[in-house]
Amino acid sequence: MSRWELPQHHSARNRRPKFNGACVRFGTPVNYRILGVNAYRWVMSQTTHPIDIGIPEDERQAIAEGLGRVLADTYTLYLKTHNYHWNVTGPLFNTLHLMFEVQYNELWVAVDLLAERIRSLGEFAPGSYRQFSERTVIDESSDVPPTAENMLADLVAGHEACARTTRSVFPLAHDAHDESTADILTQRLQQHEKTAWMLRSMIG
Ligand SMILES: [Fe+2]
Secondary structure (H helix, E strand, C coil), X not given: CCCCCCCHHHCHHHHCCCCCEECCCCCCEECHHHHCHHHHHHHHHHHCCCCCCCCCHHHHHHHHHHXXXXXXXXXXXXXXXXXXXXXXXCCCHXXXXXXXXHHHHHHHHHHHHHHHXXXXXXXXXXXXXXXXXXXXXXXXXXXXXXXXXXXXHHHHHHHHHHHHHHXXXXXXXXXXXXXXXXXXXXXXXXXXXXXXXXXXXXXC
């Protein structure tokens, strides 16, 4: 091994923990990366208090999965809007810098609302960049910041994508008579449609 090579145990594969949990009954170490998400869900169902809010488990899981997609889109759009707040240039700098700040703050509040609704349905909320990238339909920002006008167009597309994802979750909420989720989705939809209109109007 040359002096510039990392030792073997520094590779990503070897850094993964052998065990990341323990059997609830016997305390035996287990690795949920290998056992999978269903094993993890089962163990958590044995260790958390049961939930009975009048929505069957399969419907709660389906709604939470849909909300997870809305959350992933919202988080990705949040990051993109904050990125553009930092990197916008041109004669409209001050206007756009301040407008993007209002928008990313609104999205930041929304991700918390969405994640906590998922938790209220008894499911775990996605919360890592990997989980968000697996669920979102919104492209990452390019490394080279676009022009101000292209930023506006990109954010219009982002809010429209959020609106489409949000709209696609309504049938799941309605079928389960989940008015709490439908209420959050309605608020999110109004916000995305309104913000898309405002951004669109800046383009002319
Ligand atoms: Fe700032």
